[in-house]
Amino acid sequence: MTLPIFSFIFAMWVLIIIGGGLMVVFVGPLTFSGDNDLNPIINSGAKVLIAMILIFIWVFSLLKIKNWIFRKITNS
Amino acid sequence: MEELIIPAIIAIVVAFFSVYGLTPIVIRALEKRNITVVDVNKKEKTMIARPGGLSIIVGIEASLIILYVFFPISEILAVILTTFFAFLVGLIDDKKTMGGWFKPLALAFCAAPILLLGAYDSNLDFPLFGSVKIPLLYIALVVFMIPIMGNTINSIDVLNGVASGFTTIASFALSICLFILQNYEIGIVCLCLAFSSLAFYKFHKFPSRIFPGDSGAITFGAAYGAIAIIGQVEVIAAVAILPAIINSFLFLSSVKKIVEHREIKNPVIHTDDWKLKASPEKKAPVTLVRLLIAKKPLSEKQIGIEIFKLATFSGILAIITAFMMGVSL
Numbered sequence: 204m205t206l207p208i209f210s211f212i213f214a215m216w217v218l219i220i221i222g223g224g225l226m227v228v229f230v231g232p233l234t235f236s237g238d239n240d241l242n243p244i245i246n247s248g249a250k251v252l253i254a255m256i257l258i259f260i261w262v263f264s265l266l267k268i269k270n271w272i273f274r275k276i277t278n279s
Numbered sequence: 280m281e282e283l284i285i286p287a288i289i290a291i292v293v294a295f296f297s298v299y300g301l302t303p304i305v306i307r308a309l310e311k312r313n314i315t316v317v318d319v320n321k322k323e324k325t326m327i328a329r330p331g332g333l334s335i336i337v338g339i340e341a342s343l344i345i346l347y348v349f350f351p352i353s354e355i356l357a358v359i360l361t362t363f364f365a366f367l368v369g370l371i372d373d374k375k376t377m378g379g380w381f382k383p384l385a386l387a388f389c390a391a392p393i394l395l396l397g398a399y400d401s402n403l404d405f406p407l408f409g410s411v412k413i414p415l416l417y418i419a420l421v422v423f424m425i426p427i428m429g430n431t432i433n434s435i436d437v438l439n440g441v442a443s444g445f446t447t448i449a450s451f452a453l454s455i456c457l458f459i460l461q462n463y464e465i466g467i468v469c470l471c472l473a474f475s476s477l478a479f480y481k482f483h484k485f486p487s488r489i490f491p492g493d494s495g496a497i498t499f500g501a502a503y504g505a506i507a508i509i510g511q512v513e514v515i516a517a518v519a520i521l522p523a524i525i526n527s528f529l530f531l532s533s534v535k536k537i538v539e540h541r542e543i544k545n546p547v548i549h550t551d552d553w554k555l556k557a558s559p560e561k562k563a564p565v566t567l568v569r570l571l572i573a574k575k576p577l578s579e580k581q582i583g584i585e586i587f588k589l590a591t592f593s594g595i596l597a598i599i600t601a602f603m604m605g606v607s608l
Contacts, residue, residue, distance in 0.1 A: 205585055208570060209592055212521045216596045220603075223405030223514060231411035247415035254416060266532060272570075 207272040214268050222261055230254065280463065286349035287467040290342040294471040298338035298478035305334045306482065306489050318487065319545075320438065320579045322553045330373045330492020331479065336366040338475035339502055343468060350464050353396040354509035358468060358502060360392035365429055365501030369494035382433075382497070386426035389501060393421055398509050405514055406603035421508055428504030428516075431523045433496040434530060435586070437568060438579050440484035442491055445590050446476040446499040449519040452594030453506065456515045456601035465510035472502050485580045515604070519597035522589040526567035533565040550576045 457466035507516030
């Protein structure tokens with residue numbers, strides 16, 4: 204019975220590692236040039252925006268997995 | 280390393296035995312003043328002392344103050360202050376039920392000592408891939424971490440022994456991770472939390488003699504969150520409490536708003552033999568417990584054991600993640 208929940212936890216863990224990898228490999232090195240004084244703010248702001256999009260994708264994926272698990276439980 | 284052993288043993292002994300010794304006194308004091316609540320999952324409708332946050336905070340604070348005397352570092356002071364402020368927020372919520380937004384907002388302010396003492400590093404470490412520097416985003420993470428952890432542990436405080444047992448398993452797993460990463464001082468801080476929650480579990484386990492209440496559950500969560508930040512193990516700490524995060528996630532995705540948990544419909548009902556089964560009510564929120572009993576009714580004790588199995592699995596994943604921190608692709 205708890206097997207689907209163990210799978211859900213495992214899926215979350217994999218998504219955390221993949222999401223972390225995307226943050227480090229792609230988002231971390233990004234630089235956005237603008238006025239020198241504003242550079243750190245522009246950079247951080249852009250990274251925040253990308254991080255938010257990643258979190259949205261993460262939550263969306265989890266919702267899909269959750270629905271799949273529910274279907275599996277109700278069908279079994 | 281050797282110089283840490285004596286302070287660690289003293290702090291751990293204080294953490295465990297102060298909670299172990301004080302909790303029966305708190306139980307008697309609460310029962311004498313009739314500060315009790317009905318255990319809704321017992322057929323006999325037993326009255327249980329609540330809240331037990333006082334003994335938890337004394338155990339955590341006393342042990343951390345001892346550690347601070349040995350190692351006067353700002354990180355330990357930050358955990359001491361953050362945990363204490365979070366306890367006060369929980370205590371207010373125990374005395375007077377506040378709105379759904381009160382706790383997240385008030386707990387966000389509890390993160391102030393971490394920020395003001397500079398007890399954080401703005402690098403966020405991920406397994407396999409290294410770290411990313413996010414100065415502004417990290418400040419937001421610190422502010423959000425305490426309310427999220429506090430409410431996450433509070434949201435699983437629904438059955439006898441679950442909040443304290445879950446915190447014990449997660450804290451021991453996080454301590455092991457901190458030792459793997461050679462962050463020994465913070466590892467000892469985390470052990471103090473683990474032993475405090477273990478001592479409280481003795482009285483909170485099925486059948487409970489005391490409930491932690493918001494003051495206890497939020498104290499556990501805030502201390503755990505603060506340790507995750509100062510120990511730079513935010514991702515590992517999140518992995519170790521994934522079942523509780525799932526519970527919050529399921530709840531929020533079904534209720535679709537932040538509400539005080541006492542305001543919502545009970546997601547479980549009782550069978551004739553007083554087992555718990557999923558409520559057929561469509562408006563009842565989806566929770567981890569409801570998911571566990573979706574197929575067949577289980578007793579309160581059985582559900583607790585299932586949750587501890589999930590917590591142990593997450594703890595193992597957290598330890599694997601800690602090992603992966605040392606590996607770079």
